[in-house]
Amino acid sequence: MSSVLYDTPGPKARLRNILYSAVFVVLVGLVVWWALSVMADKGQLAADKWKPFVTDGAVWTTFLLPGLVETLKAAGLALVIALPLGALLGIGRLSDHAWVRGPVGAVVEFFRAIPVLLMMIFANAVFAQFTPIASEVRPLYAVVTGLVLYNASVIAEIVRAGILSLPYGQTDAAKAIGMRKGQIMGYVLLPQAVTAMLPALVSQLVVIVKDTALGGAILGLSELLFQIRPITANYGANTIATITVVALIYILVNGALTQLAAWLEGLMRRRKKSTGAVVDIKEIDSQMGGGVA
Numbered sequence: 001m002s003s004v005l006y007d008t009p010g011p012k013a014r015l016r017n018i019l020y021s022a023v024f025v026v027l028v029g030l031v032v033w034w035a036l037s038v039m040a041d042k043g044q045l046a047a048d049k050w051k052p053f054v055t056d057g058a059v060w061t062t063f064l065l066p067g068l069v070e071t072l073k074a075a076g077l078a079l080v081i082a083l084p085l086g087a088l089l090g091i092g093r094l095s096d097h098a099w100v101r102g103p104v105g106a107v108v109e110f111f112r113a114i115p116v117l118l119m120m121i122f123a124n125a126v127f128a129q130f131t132p133i134a135s136e137v138r139p140l141y142a143v144v145t146g147l148v149l150y151n152a153s154v155i156a157e158i159v160r161a162g163i164l165s166l167p168y169g170q171t172d173a174a175k176a177i178g179m180r181k182g183q184i185m186g187y188v189l190l191p192q193a194v195t196a197m198l199p200a201l202v203s204q205l206v207v208i209v210k211d212t213a214l215g216g217a218i219l220g221l222s223e224l225l226f227q228i229r230p231i232t233a234n235y236g237a238n239t240i241a242t243i244t245v246v247a248l249i250y251i252l253v254n255g256a257l258t259q260l261a262a263w264l265e266g267l268m269r270r271r272k273k274s275t276g277a278v279v280d281i282k283e284i285d286s287q288m289g290g291g292v293a
Contacts, residue, residue, distance in 0.1 A: 039240070049238035052231070053245050059235055067216075067227040068249060074140060074223060075209045078147035082208075083201070085148065086155025091185060093160050104156075111153040117214045120146030124219055139222075143215030147208055154207075158200050162193035202261035206254045213250075224249060 009017060039045050052059045092104035111119070124142035127133045133141055166189060174184040216226030228242045 044238060044240050049241045052235040053241070056235060059231060063227040063231050064224070064245070064249065067222060067224040068253075070140075070221065071209065071212045071223040072253075074143050074147070074212045074215065074221065075205065077144045078151060078208050078212075079205055081144070082148045082152040082155055086152040087159050087190075089152060089156035090159025090163070091190075093156060094163060096181070108153040108156045111149045112157075114150070116146050116150040116211055117218065118146075119149050120215055120219060122146075139215055139219040142219055143212060143221050146215075147211055150211075151204060151208055154204060155201065158197055158204065159193065162197035162200075163189050165196060166192055199261045199264045202257060202264060206257045206261075209254060209257070210250065 036045070043049070089104055089108055092100055093108060095101045095104070120142050123145035124138060127138050127141055127145075128135075170188055170192070171184055174188045179188070212221070212223050213225040215221035216223040220226065224246055228239070228246060231242050232239050
């Protein structure tokens, strides 16, 4: 069966695809085997390099789990603040008034254009110079500020794309029954758009979780990545082993969030609460005129 996007492959094409897939799997297996062989030759796979993560629970209770909690706390705070702020900015970009639409659009594009790490460093410097925030918690404030400024601008574009993805007949029907602009947005468009945007918003949370590592690497936030150095210093664990364990934790957390996004998208499509329009990452990309970072 063919679709509007592609023709169903024939017998030769299916055989060719299977062959390509098999070659790819073999190549990946060879690369993994080579990497493990090199690590084994250097003694990186020795049991004593990994022993602290298996036999010493203090590594987890003192460093890894507190670091994970700090990572999730920073990401959660950033999301809670960025979500309503991004929604307001997204609605502002759709305003009929140029004096609202113009400045809001400038703010969104400005913060989308600045690297999130630069905003974290700048926020940390501002907090150090002009606020009485203690140095112990200043990295958390700086990381959350940078994440909020950047991700609120991205969420604003997701909201704008979600509202624009709805059929224009929704607005026309609301106007026909005498609803005002605010009522149309609050009672007709926004509820449907939120349902449609939910998978994309959860996917953006994955980006927020990963970006917290920038604060640990540069500002000293005691999140998950920051715990690598004290673990290797206090427990004699190998750096590669420690990085591998931390990476696996990130993969598990972000994998769970990705699965949640996929489940929400499937749920929305089944329920069809948003007229069947679920905002896909590619659709958001086309509406935003750029990628979702």
